[in-house]
Amino acid sequence: MDQDLGLDPALVQRLERLALVARQRTAGAGAGPRRSLASGSSVEFADYRTYAEGDDFRRVDWNAFARMDRLFLRVFEAEENTTVTIFVDCSASMAGGTPPKGRLAKQVAACLAYVALANYDRIAIAGIGDRLGPYLPPRSGRARAPEVWQFITDLPQTGATQLDRLAAFRGFKPAPGLAIVISDMLTPSDWRASMRTLHGECRQQVSVLQVLSPDELRPSIDGDWTLVDAETGQETDVSINPGLLSRYHQALVAHTTEVASWCQQHGMAFAQLASDSAIDEVVFRLLVRLGVAA
Amino acid sequence: MNVFAPSAIAFAAVGLAVLAQYFLKLRRPRKTLPSTYLWARAVVDTRANTPWQRLRAEPLLLLQLLAVVVIVFALMRPYVLRAGTIGSNVVLVLDASLTTQTVEKGHSRFDLEVAKAHAIVDGMPPDKSVSVIRLDGRPRVLLAGSTDKGDVDATLAGQKPGFEQPDTPAALNLALALASQGGAAKALVILLRSAATPVPPHNTSVPIQDIVFGSPASPNLGIDSLVAQSQPNGAINALYRVINNGSVKLDSDVELRADGKLEAVDHIAVPAGSYVLHSTTFLAKGASVIEARLSGADSLTADNTTWSVVNQQSHSKILVVTAGNVFLSSVLSALSDFDVATVDPQHYSPALASGSDLVIFDQVVPRILPPADLLLIDPPGDVLGIHTGGDRTADALELGDDPNGLLRFVTLADIHVFMARVASVPDWAHVALRDRTGPLLLEGTTSNGATGLRCAVILFDLRQSDLPLARDFPILISNLLSWLAPDSSIDQATVHPGDFVHITLPADTSVATVRAPDGTQLTLVSAASDQQGGQVTFTNTDTPGVYTVTVVAGAVRRQELFVVTPQIAPGSLSASASAIQSGGSAIVAKTGQVPVELTGGIAMAALLVLAAEWFVAMRLR
Numbered sequence: 001m002d003q004d005l006g007l008d009p010a011l012v013q014r015l016e017r018l019a020l021v022a023r024q025r026t027a028g029a030g031a032g033p034r035r036s037l038a039s040g041s042s043v044e045f046a047d048y049r050t051y052a053e054g055d056d057f058r059r060v061d062w063n064a065f066a067r068m069d070r071l072f073l074r075v076f077e078a079e080e081n082t083t084v085t086i087f088v089d090c091s092a093s094m095a096g097g098t099p100p101k102g103r104l105a106k107q108v109a110a111c112l113a114y115v116a117l118a119n120y121d122r123i124a125i126a127g128i129g130d131r132l133g134p135y136l137p138p139r140s141g142r143a144r145a146p147e148v149w150q151f152i153t154d155l156p157q158t159g160a161t162q163l164d165r166l167a168a169f170r171g172f173k174p175a176p177g178l179a180i181v182i183s184d185m186l187t188p189s190d191w192r193a194s195m196r197t198l199h200g201e202c203r204q205q206v207s208v209l210q211v212l213s214p215d216e217l218r219p220s221i222d223g224d225w226t227l228v229d230a231e232t233g234q235e236t237d238v239s240i241n242p243g244l245l246s247r248y249h250q251a252l253v254a255h256t257t258e259v260a261s262w263c264q265q266h267g268m269a270f271a272q273l274a275s276d277s278a279i280d281e282v283v284f285r286l287l288v289r290l291g292v293a294a
Numbered sequence: 295m296n297v298f299a300p301s302a303i304a305f306a307a308v309g310l311a312v313l314a315q316y317f318l319k320l321r322r323p324r325k326t327l328p329s330t331y332l333w334a335r336a337v338v339d340t341r342a343n344t345p346w347q348r349l350r351a352e353p354l355l356l357l358q359l360l361a362v363v364v365i366v367f368a369l370m371r372p373y374v375l376r377a378g379t380i381g382s383n384v385v386l387v388l389d390a391s392l393t394t395q396t397v398e399k400g401h402s403r404f405d406l407e408v409a410k411a412h413a414i415v416d417g418m419p420p421d422k423s424v425s426v427i428r429l430d431g432r433p434r435v436l437l438a439g440s441t442d443k444g445d446v447d448a449t450l451a452g453q454k455p456g457f458e459q460p461d462t463p464a465a466l467n468l469a470l471a472l473a474s475q476g477g478a479a480k481a482l483v484i485l486l487r488s489a490a491t492p493v494p495p496h497n498t499s500v501p502i503q504d505i506v507f508g509s510p511a512s513p514n515l516g517i518d519s520l521v522a523q524s525q526p527n528g529a530i531n532a533l534y535r536v537i538n539n540g541s542v543k544l545d546s547d548v549e550l551r552a553d554g555k556l557e558a559v560d561h562i563a564v565p566a567g568s569y570v571l572h573s574t575t576f577l578a579k580g581a582s583v584i585e586a587r588l589s590g591a592d593s594l595t596a597d598n599t600t601w602s603v604v605n606q607q608s609h610s611k612i613l614v615v616t617a618g619n620v621f622l623s624s625v626l627s628a629l630s631d632f633d634v635a636t637v638d639p640q641h642y643s644p645a646l647a648s649g650s651d652l653v654i655f656d657q658v659v660p661r662i663l664p665p666a667d668l669l670l671i672d673p674p675g676d677v678l679g680i681h682t683g684g685d686r687t688a689d690a691l692e693l694g695d696d697p698n699g700l701l702r703f704v705t706l707a708d709i710h711v712f713m714a715r716v717a718s719v720p721d722w723a724h725v726a727l728r729d730r731t732g733p734l735l736l737e738g739t740t741s742n743g744a745t746g747l748r749c750a751v752i753l754f755d756l757r758q759s760d761l762p763l764a765r766d767f768p769i770l771i772s773n774l775l776s777w778l779a780p781d782s783s784i785d786q787a788t789v790h791p792g793d794f795v796h797i798t799l800p801a802d803t804s805v806a807t808v809r810a811p812d813g814t815q816l817t818l819v820s821a822a823s824d825q826q827g828g829q830v831t832f833t834n835t836d837t838p839g840v841y842t843v844t845v846v847a848g849a850v851r852r853q854e855l856f857v858v859t860p861q862i863a864p865g866s867l868s869a870s871a872s873a874i875q876s877g878g879s880a881i882v883a884k885t886g887q888v889p890v891e892l893t894g895g896i897a898m899a900a901l902l903v904l905a906a907e908w909f910v911a912m913r914l915r
Binding site: 092093094095096097101161184186187188213215216221224225226227228229230231234235236237238244247248250251252254255 | 322323324325326327328329330331332333334335336337
C-alpha cells in the first residue's frame with residue numbers, strides 16, 4: 001500500500017465498508033448504487049452526454065459514435081454513481097504544523113477517494129493554492145486507486161491559500177456531485193463566494209474539512225516573537241502572555257464558528273480536524289459522525 | 295526637605311529610556327508559522343510596521359517609572375532638618391572680614407560670632423573634633439582637628455576682625471576639605487558670618503550650618519576711591535566716593551585733611567543703596583598725604599576714612615658710560631624724570647656707579663659690572679654670559695619674546711639695522727627683537743652678584759641703524775628706562791587690606807624699613823641681610839592707613855609713602871542671607887538643627903517597588 005500517505009492495507013480494507021453520503025439526489029455519469037437525478041440503465045433512457053474518461057464503455061452509444069464520430073454516453077433514470085471532487089489545499093501553510101497539516105489532508109483525501117472508487121463513484125482531485133490545480137479529471141473503478149493516490153501524493157505545497165480560486169471550477173463544467181474541500185481555512189481570501197459558486201452554479205454538495213495543527217489549536221510558545229507567515233512572509237510582532245493567548249483562543253473560536261455557521265447556513269457539512277489525529281479515527285469516527293461518510 | 299546632591303536628578307533621564315522601551319518595538323526572535331492569520335487577528339494593535347507603538351498605561355510601565363523616580367530621589371540624598379546632636383567632625387568658619395566690625399545694639403558682629411562659636415563648642419560632647427578657619431581675604435586654618443576645648447576657646451579669643459573683603463568660596467573649600475577628612479557623613483561645617491558676606495552656590499555632600507549675624511538695614515556710610523593730585527600752584531584736587539549701604543538716605547560731613555591739617559569740609563547726602571562721587575579743591579602746597587574722613591557716626595566706622603598720596607618725590611639716577619653718543623644724550627636729556635650723569639669710559643670706575651639706579655654702557659664693557667640695573671649698547675666683548683663675535687649684516691626685524699613691554703608702541707617697520715653684532719643668548723635673557731639670523735635686543739633679570747638686577751642689551755651700534763632717527767626712538771628709550779629705572783620704588787601707591795606691595799630697592803641698599811599706621815616698623819633690609827637690592831614684597835597690609843617706606847642706599851636716604859584703604863563695594867553691607875538662599879544647593883540649617891538623611895528609607899521603598907515590578911512581571915507571564 002502507499003507508503004507516502006501512510007495508509008495500511010487493513011485501513012483500506014475497512015474503507016470498502018464505507019460510502020460517501022449524498023444528502024441530495026445527484027446526476028452521475030455511470031451506474032452506481034446512488035439514486036440519481038438522471039435515469040439509470042435499469043429503467044428508461046433519459047439523455048445523452050459526452051463521454052468522459054473513466055465512464056463505463058458499455059454505456060457508450062456506438063450508433064451515435066458512428067454517425068457523429070464522437071463518443072456519447074446513454075443516461076438512464078435509475079440508480080447512478082456520482083462524481084466526487086476533492087479539493088486539497090496545496091498552499092505552503094499545509095506543510096507546517098507538527099505533524100504537518102498537509103499529511104493528514106492528503107490521507108483524508110486518499111481515503112475518501114478510495115471510498116468513492118470502491119462504491120463505483122467517479123473521483124476527481126484538484127489542488128487549490130494560489131490557483132486551482134493541478135487537476136486530476138474524474139476517474140472511476142477501484143483499479144484507479146493507485147493512480148489517484150499517486151496524484152494526491154504528488155500534490156505540491158507552495159504558495160498562498162487562495163480559496164476564492166475555487167470558483168474557477170465552473171470552467172470544468174462539472175456534473176452535479178459531491179465536493180469536499182480540505183483546507184486549514186486560514187486565509188483572508190473570499191472563500192464564501194467560491195463556496196457559493198461550488199454549491200450553486202456547479203451544483204456540488206459541499207463538505208468542508210478544516211485541518212489545523214495542534215500548535216494552532218493550542219499554542220505553546222511564550223515570550224516576545226516576530227511571527228513570520230510561511231505563505232506571505234508577513235511579520236507580526238507579539239508578546240505572548242496569558243492575555244494574548246486568551247485573545248488568540250478567542251480569535252480561533254470566532255473563526256471556526258464563523259466558518260461552521262456559514263457552512264451550516266448553506267447546507268454544507270463542516271468538520272475540524274487536528275493534524276495529529278489518527279487517520280482511521282478521522283475517517284471511521286469523525287467523518288461518519290458528521291455524515292460525510294457512512 | 296532639601297537634598298545633598300541635586301545634580302543626581304540628571305539620572306531621571308533613565309525614565310526616558312524606560313518609556314522608549316515601551317514606545318519602540320522590541321528586537322524579537324523570528325519564528326515562522328504556517329499561518330499568522332489568527333495571531334494577526336489577536337494582536338490587531340501591534341500590526342503596524344512603524345518602529346514605535348502607541349503608549350499604553352501598563353502596570354509594568356507605571357511600576358518601572360515609579361522605581362526610577364524613587365531611585366533618583368534616593369540618589370539626590372534628601373534630608374530634613376531636625377533637632378539633634380551634630381557630627382563628630384565640626385569645622386567652624388569664623389568670618390573676620392571688614393563688615394564684621396559693624397556694631398549693632400552695642401555689639402559688633404564679630405563679637406557675636408565669637409560668642410556663638412564659644413557656645414557651640416561648650417555645648418559639644420568632649421569627643422568632638424573641632425577645626426577653626428578664619429574667613430577674610432586670605433582664609434586660613436587657625437586650628438585643625440582639636441578635641442581640646444581650651445585650644446578652641448583660646449584660638450577664638452585671639453581673633454580680631456580685619457579690614458579685608460571675604461573670600462567665602464576659598465574658605466568653604468578649605469572647610470569642606472577639612473570636614474571630608476573625617477568622613478562627610480559625620481562632618482558638619484558651621485559658617486558664622488556677617489549678613490554682608492555672600493555665600494556662593496556650593497555643591498557638597500557635607501552639611502553646612504549657616505549662622506548669619508547682623509541686619510541688612512543697618513545705617514552705614516563708607517568712603518573710598520580717594521584720588522588726590524597736586525597742581526603746580528599748590529592746589530589739591532580731590533575726588534572721592536561715598537557709599538550708602540543702608541536702607542535710608544544718609545548725609546554726613548566729609549573732612550579733608552592735608553598731612554593731618556583740616557583743609558576743607560564737604561556736606562554729602564547719599565540715597566539709600568547708592569553712592570555719590572564728589573570732587574573738591576583746596577590749597578595745600580607741599581602736602582604728601584590727603585585724608586578724607588566721614589565725621590558722622592554709623593554702624594561701621596572702619597570704612598569712614600581713606601587716604602591718598604601726592605607729591606611723591608622719586609627721581610632715578612642714571613649713569614651713562616659712553617665715548618660720545620649724541621643720539622643717546624639727546625633723548626635722555628628730553629626725559630626729565632631722571633637724573634642723568636655721563637662719564638667717558640676711560641674715566642669710569644665702579645665707585646662712580648655707586649648710587650645709580652641704572653648704568654648704561656655704550657660700546658664698552660667694564661671688567662667689573664656694577665651692582666645696578668644695566669643697559670648695554672653694542673657690547674664689544676663677552677658679558678653676562680653673552681658671547682659676542684664679529685659684525686654681521688642684519689635684515690628685516692622681527693618681534694620676539696618681550697615680556698616687559700620694551701617694544702610697546704614701537705613700529706618695527708620704520709626701523710632698519712645695517713650691521714649687528716654676532717651674539718649668543720644666555721639662559722636669563724629673552725630675545726625681544728631679532729632678525730632671521732640672530733638676536734638684536736635681549737632683556738631679562740640676572741643676578742650679577744646681587745638679586746633681581748634687570749638688564750637689557752642692544753646688540754648693534756645705534757649709528758649702524760636708522761633707529762636714532764626714527765620717531766619711535768624716544769619711545770623705545772622711555773620703555774627701556776621705565777623698566778630698568780622706575781621712578782618710584784613702590785609699584786602701587788594705594789592698595790586694599792591684604793594686597794601685596796612690591797618695593798624695588800637700589801642695589802646698594804643698606805637699610806629698608808616700612809612703618810605701619812600703628813607705628814610698628816618692619817625691617818626689609820638691614821646691614822645683616824643677604825639681600826641688598828632688587829625687589830621685595832611687603833604683605834603686612836592688614837591695617838588701613840599711611841605706610842612709610844624708608845630706604846637708605848649709599849649716602850642717600852629716601853622716603854616714600856603708600857596707603858591702605860578699606861574697600862567696600864556698593865551694597866555689600868546689605869548682601870544679607872539671600873545669597874545662600876539663592877544658591878539652592880547650599881545646605882542651610884538653623885541653629886541647633888542637624889540634617890538627617892532620608893536615603894536609607896527611600897532606598898527601601900525603591901526595593902519594594904522593584905519587588906512589586908518583578909511580581910507583576912511574573913504574573914503577566
